[in-house]
Amino acid sequence: MNDWKWFGNAGHLIVARWCRIHLCTQVGEYMVSTVGEYWPDRPSREIHAKVHDPEWLARYGILKGDNFDAEYFKRFGYETIGCDRTFETMVFKAGKPCDQEGCNCGLPYPSDLGELDANGYNNAGDATRGHMAMCEKWAAHEEEPALAAESGQDLVEYALLVAMIACGAIVGIGSLATEINSAFLTLSSDLVSAL
Numbered sequence: 137m138n139d140w141k142w143f144g145n146a147g148h149l150i151v152a153r154w155c156r157i158h159l160c161t162q163v164g165e166y167m168v169s170t171v172g173e174y175w176p177d178r179p180s181r182e183i184h185a186k187v188h189d190p191e192w193l194a195r196y197g198i199l200k201g202d203n204f205d206a207e208y209f210k211r212f213g214y215e216t217i218g219c220d221r222t223f224e225t226m227v228f229k230a231g232k233p234c235d236q237e238g239c240n241c242g243l244p245y246p247s248d249l250g251e252l253d254a255n256g257y258n259n260a261g262d263a264t265r266g267h268m269a270m271c272e273k274w275a276a277h278e279e280e281p282a283l284a285a286e287s288g289q290d291l292v293e294y295a296l297l298v299a300m301i302a303c304g305a306i307v308g309i310g311s312l313a314t315e316i317n318s319a320f321l322t323l324s325s326d327l328v329s330a331l
């Protein structure tokens with residue numbers, strides 16, 4: 137456990153910039169990443185409200201700042217990531233460290249496009265305990281050859297990972313950010329309704 141490295145950046149998920157909770161730990165050659173409490177920017181949340189409850193939006197859309205946020209949270213809460221969960225942990229094989237100019241975060245990129253393990257939760261305590269349990273599990277796997285990614289485990293995760301941005305790659309492109317959030321919300325809604 138003394139050899140574990142902790143990172144301040146989120147380790148996975150394209151929308152992780154808008155996740156209020158993230159934990160990222162390197163245990164040996166593995167990265168354990170937990171994100172949750174996804175809270176997209178306001179334009180994205182307004183799109184979400186328009187799709188799911190246009191009457192709500194007509195009534196509360198005029199509120200400003202924190203007042204809007206408070207009402208939005210009461211009505212919708214945090215957005216889910218993946219299937220009906222607001223937190224998730226994923227495990228990847230650690231690849232080469234981040235090489236974004238001026239970043240210096242040290243965070244390794246995942247070395248391939250498949251997660252080795254995953255878990256989901258719906259509150260912060262479970263997510264934190266789940267993160268630690270996953271670190272311990274994969275620290276014990278260190279000497280073994282990497283396991284093959286479980287096929288079909290979670291197609292949505294795979295799709296997201298393909299588009300993953302590990303640390304600062306999308307900082308500074310604000311208009312794209314809203315589009316990413318909107319696309320992500322649409323994708324998750326579609327997947328949930330397809331299940």
Ligand SMILES: [Zn+2]
Binds near residue numbers: 234236239240241
């Ligand atoms: Zn970096």
